[in-house]
Amino acid sequence: MTSILNADLHCHSVVSDGTLTPEDLAARAKANGVELWALTDHDEIGGQHRAAAAARAQGMAYLTGTEISVTFADTTVHIVGLGFDPDDAQLAQGLAATRGGRGERAQEMAAQLAQVGIKGAYEGALQFVGNPALISRTHFARFLVETGVCKDTSEVFRRFLTEGKPGYVPHRWASLGDAVRWITQAGGMAVIAHPARYKFSANEEFALFSEFKQHGGRAVEVVTGSHSAAEYVTYADMAQEFGLAASRGSDFHSPDESHTDLGTLPLLPGALTPVWELLSDRILR
Structure with missing residues (x-):
């Protein structure tokens, strides 16, 4: 498997805040040419067995996934986990605690x-x-x-619902170290999701990448639905600077709301190590 693979390793179902079932997402991904898929519901792994079975029924390769909310520098940051054991008790307990509030x-x-x-x-x-x-x-x-x-x-x-506007209430999420540890101890790999979205200063972003790597994080989303073409280049460079593998995912939530459909992103730049190459033994077929 190489960087030319149509992999979509970030999307959401009704198990968190998407509008489609895991089965409908699998069918949509297959119809759009996705060859390797992951369902990454927020702080939840309850849809993983359904998603894996649906991928198999569609003839698609599958990686288990989740997207964990963490607090870093007073900002909510998302860490995607890929390729973990979906029945890992410690991961399930950590996610339940994160959802609790x-x-x-x-x-x-x-x-x-x-x-x-x-x-x-x-x-x-x-x-x-x-x-x-x-x-x-x-x-x-x-x-x-x-x-x-x-x-x-x-x-x-x-x-509404954003800082300084009516309806905004911050939530204290897991720590960065907790999220990376839950994923890695369950046999998976941690990925910084859509880093351009956080609007960090250069120093804050450097601190995020440095601390993430110190905790055992291994990859970063380079090509994702919320990144511009210029940001693909920026985070391809960051991946190489920090020795991180690269991931690709639409962050698809809904046919009516999402700007980027499953499987429609540009391919990863060829100079990068795709995260799925490091997870080849965790891919379900």
Whole structure:
């Protein structure tokens, strides 16, 4: 397997904040030419056996996946885990603890929205939730669009739910070291997800990559749905500077909301080591 492989190693199902089932995602990925797929639900591995079975039914190779929320430099950063044992008890326990605060946070978000005249947001958001333990800003955003408060989710995040706006409640996630350790002890590989999204200063970003590598992190998403062509180049250089493998993933959530569909990204630059080469013995076929 080489960098010319159409691998999509970042997407979300109804088990977290996507709108499609693992089975429908597998079918969509296959139809779009994906050869190696991973489902990476937020802080959750409950859909892994379904996703692996669906990939096998479609004739697609599969890597187990998750996306763990961590707090680094007072910012929420996402760490993707790939190729781990989906039945690992320590990983499952860590993710359950990370999910634990979402319910209280959601109630606080709804209370803030009520103060600006938007009633019933918690109950409304729950209508869009596939897994009540994983209620998130995305579900509130879908409620605000459905009820006509905003015309689309982009407007939601301009007006609400982000720092300094009504409905924003920070959540204390796992530490970077915890997330990398849970993944690696379960036999997987940790990947920094969409690094351009965090808007870190150069020093903060250097600290993230350095600490991530010290904890045993092995890869970074270079080609991803939220990166520009210029950012592909930036993070290809960062991967080489830090000796990290490169990953590729659309971060697909929904046919109606996601700008990048499964399997439609450019291929990884050829000079990089694809993360799937390091995980070849963990690929399910």
